[in-house]
Amino acid sequence: MVAEIICVGTELLLGDIVNTNAQFLSRELAELGVTVLHQHVVGDNPDRLRALVQEAKGRSDLLVFSGGLGPTADDLTKETVAQAFGDTLRFDEAEWQKIVAFFARTGRAPTQNNRKQAMVPVRGRKLPNAHGTAPGAWFEDEAGHAAALLPGVPREMKAMWAEDVRPLLEARQNCTIRSMTLRVLGGESSIASKVAPLFESANPTAAIYCKVGESEIRVTARAATAAEAEAACRARVAEFQKILGDSAYDVDVPGLAHTVVRLLRERGLQAATAESCTGGLVAQLLTEVPGASEVFGYGFVTYAAAAKTRLLGVDPALIDRYNVVSAPVAAAMARGALAASGAGLSVALTGLAGPGGALPGKPVGTVYLAGADARSGRVQVMRLDLGGYRDRGVIRQRAALYALDLLRRMALGLPMEGAVTLKPGQPAPEL
């Protein structure tokens, strides 16, 4: 099946907003095994829209629209597509009552214009919108071409896609689709080289998406039943996990902080953070997770050297001797955070996020990471400058991700590559 995506909206043509709907729909269609050869954006202009629909219908089996379902007079997408598919529209009393009720909930009354939002296909079908006023529409012609019309608001569009359009397309393709997202620490190229053969498979498919310091591997299985698709998906994810080892940290989570909070909660552990170069980013990531208060109570942002001494008890002589950006100071910060908070685990970061501040032998991107618990400590040096490209934000994000990974590894008792282990009280070496 070949599809095109048509997004309708002046705000897209003016560059007021970025077109995330096209990305979402493209990825979903790819997972369904549908080939997308064109994406378009047009304004609310019936002539241009009509010309585009005719042309797209001539070369593609499925047209997916977002936007253009609003109440104003220029919103003529539904009328235009109905005509192209030889269908007409009728007023739907039930949809109208939903619109009236929707307005009533927010203390307003619908206008006469809103009545056109209650128009639905006569031969095609309406697509209910549980999150907004405008229902979507599905049109089909005798030749088997189809069109799905969805609202432009991403939240409404995504919900209607998942609830209505995707099942329709699965039925057309006689299959069920299940996707899982494996999250893996490390860059796309290092990961892809290890698991390249698994990306060649036609079913389940796998795609890799690169993020800062980590990657997502999205596995999608198609099968006759949901249970088979689910099983195929799980089996393929397990193959990835086996090859990638403990760098594959979780499945279907928004990010590493969620995994860390879950692991700490499961083990009844409390963590504390001591941050210099990341300036609160690790604490912020942990507390983004609902329920973080069960596992995190104390975060120290010791951006000044004096703060490291005053809040974490770092010996000023250590700072004088090794500099604040050093392994001994990172280790002392982690131990100090443990003592000052009473937590069972701690992580500490001190480094050079740039753009200025490079030291002899310590270029921008040099970051020291330490962790401590009652039994031991770990400390390591990281070079986070990406082959000469030094971006303050990226260095901070990557450093924070490593700190979260260290918390994960301490909670699970896993080793951390490149880290030196310290016994309680043992001074950290220069690294």
Next chain:
Amino acid sequence: MVAEIICVGTELLLGDIVNTNAQFLSRELAELGVTVLHQHVVGDNPDRLRALVQEAKGRSDLLVFSGGLGPTADDLTKETVAQAFGDTLRFDEAEWQKIVAFFARTGRAPTQNNRKQAMVPVRGRKLPNAHGTAPGAWFEDEAGHAAALLPGVPREMKAMWAEDVRPLLEARQNCTIRSMTLRVLGGESSIASKVAPLFESANPTAAIYCKVGESEIRVTARAATAAEAEAACRARVAEFQKILGDSAYDVDVPGLAHTVVRLLRERGLQAATAESCTGGLVAQLLTEVPGASEVFGYGFVTYAAAAKTRLLGVDPALIDRYNVVSAPVAAAMARGALAASGAGLSVALTGLAGPGGALPGKPVGTVYLAGADARSGRVQVMRLDLGGYRDRGVIRQRAALYALDLLRRMALGLPMEGAVTLKPGQPAPEL
């Protein structure tokens, strides 16, 4: 002038990446007074590309391409567009030497395929790429139609747009363009109602972009000379500032934290933060700004009640009596941060970011904000739930923005709407 944007790339059709290039180019063209009626995405397929180019050229004066300039055999955008514009390509030795040198810098050698990247228009002109290997191209036909070909990598594309294409288009339109971005605290609707007439103007134009808790107003002036455009832009920005007052906080900055760091530095002030519900976000925003260490040394993330007592000296009796989410505790946190850090200014936040944890009379979205300096304190309660829509991330972001605004207002001696002023030692009221 009417333009269309054509983005070439399979990764866009698969939904691997979001099309930020289309947004950037649309906005730039709008500022130049060029009307964009269509955006397209196509793959690296010469037939489909040729059909699209013919069609687009038939209805638009200018085609702007991004992507498709890579070294692989399917990257045929340059050849296809050259043909449509009656031009041919020649091998450019100088561009080839740049490519060779670029590879040498990263320790690699170019392949034979890279030679096609050194092909440039015979009649049109090449667009130099200072940030990557592939030069862009500019084609023109006798009828005055033009095409600009830019790489798909956003950093390269944006630089080449600013350095080459934009000046060419300004010259075509006999004008110079200057834009300035005014940043304003508050929502789009409350701002737009105050300054609506200024958005009607044809030159300078103004557009408003809504962000979390604030908006950007982008003013664009067109004039015969750069100095005139600059002056018209400044004058219009001043009109906006006059109407919007101190909610318009700065011009051409990435965000409020940059303004706060600059103001604190100018005044020789040090700030400290004490955060509960935002969990380090305020500290993180401040330290994102290069040079923040001059004005920020201490951040306290006191997520647990005990941390508020242990690190900030908040009286446990106060917590028992009023709850940790209360004005008296926020005020005590701000005072405690001042004492524990030696800073001249402090801000503190305690609130309910959700999703759980609502208290009687304190729904999710209730956040208490306090500030302190040696002479006085301020405290206020905020309802950040956006009419029933409670998003943990949005509540935290809005709370952090208010905290930064309080720092700004304390540094400038401006009042904060809704805040109660406290004398040193005066207990904070329940709010």
